Amino acid sequence: MTKHDFDTIVIGGGFAGVTACRDLAEQGYSVLLLEARDRLGGRTWSEHKKIGGWEGTVEFGGQWVYPDQQVNMMAEIERYGLTLKHSPAPVNYPTLRNGRHNPGPLPVPLEDVFDLERAVHQVISDSHRIELGIPLDKQRLEDLDIPFSEYLDNLGVSDAARAFVASFGNFFTGRYQDEVSALPPLQFIAQMGNSFIRAWGVIDEYLAEGTATLITAIADDSGADIRLGTPVDRVEQSDSGVLVTTRSGETFSAGTVVVATPMACWKNIEFNPPLSAHKDAATRENHVAYGVKVWAQVRGATPLPYTLPDPETSHGAALMFTQAEMEGDDQLMVGFFLQHPERESFGTDFQGVERFVQTLYPGAELIDYDIHPFVDEEWTGEGDWIAYKPGRISKSHSELSKPEGRLHFATADIAHTFLAWMDGAVEMGKKAAVDAQRLMTREMIESKVPARAKASAAASTSAQARA
Numbered sequence: 001m002t003k004h005d006f007d008t009i010v011i012g013g014g015f016a017g018v019t020a021c022r023d024l025a026e027q028g029y030s031v032l033l034l035e036a037r038d039r040l041g042g043r044t045w046s047e048h049k050k051i052g053g054w055e056g057t058v059e060f061g062g063q064w065v066y067p068d069q070q071v072n073m074m075a076e077i078e079r080y081g082l083t084l085k086h087s088p089a090p091v092n093y094p095t096l097r098n099g100r101h102n103p104g105p106l107p108v109p110l111e112d113v114f115d116l117e118r119a120v121h122q123v124i125s126d127s128h129r130i131e132l133g134i135p136l137d138k139q140r141l142e143d144l145d146i147p148f149s150e151y152l153d154n155l156g157v158s159d160a161a162r163a164f165v166a167s168f169g170n171f172f173t174g175r176y177q178d179e180v181s182a183l184p185p186l187q188f189i190a191q192m193g194n195s196f197i198r199a200w201g202v203i204d205e206y207l208a209e210g211t212a213t214l215i216t217a218i219a220d221d222s223g224a225d226i227r228l229g230t231p232v233d234r235v236e237q238s239d240s241g242v243l244v245t246t247r248s249g250e251t252f253s254a255g256t257v258v259v260a261t262p263m264a265c266w267k268n269i270e271f272n273p274p275l276s277a278h279k280d281a282a283t284r285e286n287h288v289a290y291g292v293k294v295w296a297q298v299r300g301a302t303p304l305p306y307t308l309p310d311p312e313t314s315h316g317a318a319l320m321f322t323q324a325e326m327e328g329d330d331q332l333m334v335g336f337f338l339q340h341p342e343r344e345s346f347g348t349d350f351q352g353v354e355r356f357v358q359t360l361y362p363g364a365e366l367i368d369y370d371i372h373p374f375v376d377e378e379w380t381g382e383g384d385w386i387a388y389k390p391g392r393i394s395k396s397h398s399e400l401s402k403p404e405g406r407l408h409f410a411t412a413d414i415a416h417t418f419l420a421w422m423d424g425a426v427e428m429g430k431k432a433a434v435d436a437q438r439l440m441t442r443e444m445i446e447s448k449v450p451a452r453a454k455a456s457a458a459a460s461t462s463a464q465a466r467a
């Protein structure tokens with residue numbers, strides 16, 4: 001067998017990458033992790049911060065976990081003895097559409113409740129068509145892989161009921177309804193036990209110690225050789241191995257590679273031979289969300305709200321709720337708005353964030369805030385989580401995670417269960433490790449079988465000569 005620098009090279013150190021490293025190292029393989037940024041965690045990033053009068057762990061990216069369904073994340077959280085914490089329970093559910101504030105308690109005005117019921121009934125019956133864990137291209141779901149706006153029109157319900165379902169989809173996909181497919185939001189509802197209410201209320205439990213603690217625990221456990229600030233530019237496969245070249249020109253060889261970058265970043269790496277037609281098209285089609293997450297100390301907002309505006313008519317505002325109660329009239333709030341490169345956006349400076357807050361809570365005051373716009377970064381592919389446009393996922397889902405020779409692919413962006421979630425990243429990291437291990441085991445056996453056959457042939461020849 002050819003001698004390589006490492007058994008496996010993992011490219012990218014988010015949840016998918018560190019999980020693949022740990023699982024492969026656990027089986028005795030030598031692993032090199034090459035990460036472009038100067039930190040691990042990718043689209044998760046927690047740090048101890050002060051925001052105005054509040055101090056604690058801020059999650060700039062992925063944060064919430066749904067323990068009942070997200071078994072992959074829960075296995076990691078339990079393995080490393082970490083704990084989950086609840087966000088404060090909201091006391092009202094205001095909505096905002098066409099500049100009109102509906103203070104709740106219902107998410108639509110009273111006259112729209114039957115339309116809301118009809119809409120939700122249709123959504124749930126469509127989500128029931130989706131089988132969990134089976135790639136979406138294997139389920140005859142093309143009729144649901146349509147623009148979300150078209151799906152909403154087909155519901156045939158009142159504007160308020162339509163806008164409420166739309167808000168849920170907009171927040172989940174981080175993009176406007178005409179640009180994204182209806183299928184992933186429906187799959188998400190299927191994963192939440194076919195419950196719209198559970199999907200709506202998913203934002204509750206999060207890691208008390210912060211996601212960085214879990215990422216570090218998994219990475220440390222792997223014992224892998226981890227190189228930060230080392231972007232990969234080229235990956236070349238041959239019959240005997242893979243050669244990986246970094247931006248600074250260093251090369252490393254390995255028997256297998258796990259590509260654990262966001263899907264939108266595959267196009268920035270030169271693959272030789274090139275990626276399959278499905279993967280190549282998917283990485284170039286810009287299936288990325290544009291959600292920006294804000295942490296803010298706000299004075300004078302509605303107490304303990306969970307506000308879902310309609311981003312189409314609210315300048316891109318997508319969600320805001322209370323993360324921690326503070327003294328007096330203040331709350332630490334977390335919000336999301338869309339920062340679409342071709343549409344109007346609040347912007348991430350103080351005035352922009354203040355406009356966002358005041359769009360939702362007129363008269364409220366922004367005291368302080370913190371933000372990290374992943375949407376501007378090369379290492380996310382200039383988006384944040386995955387947001388499939390219509391027509392791709394029902395065609396390519398299983399192809400996107402299919403190994404190509406010695407290359408294995410791992411990211412939440414192609415997950416079979418919780419697409420776009422940390423749980424999906426862990427799922428795909430585990431799958432890539434199993435696939436890579438299977439290849440290495442097969443090659444090891446194949447290399448030993450001829451050697452053994454040769455040795456036993458030689459032994460029998462010399463035995464014959466002695467006789």
Ligand SMILES: Cc1cc2nc3c(=O)[nH]c(=O)nc-3n(C[C@H](O)[C@H](O)[C@H](O)COP(=O)(O)OP(=O)(O)OC[C@H]3O[C@@H](n4cnc5c(N)ncnc54)[C@H](O)[C@@H]3O)c2cc1C
Nearest residue numbers: 012014015016036042043061062063064232384411412422
């Ligand atoms: C604002 C925001 C809020 C979110 N909220 C939630 C939430 O509440 N719950 C939840 O479950 N999920 C949430 N998500 C989604 C979740 O964070 C991601 O889906 C998940 O973390 C992705 O993990 P990954 O390993 O697939 O990719 P990533 O975390 O993106 O890791 C990929 C790594 O590859 C590296 N990389 C890229 N190109 C190269 C290269 N050429 N060479 C070397 N390295 C490279 C990147 O730097 C990165 O570290 C959120 C995401 C964002 C942005």
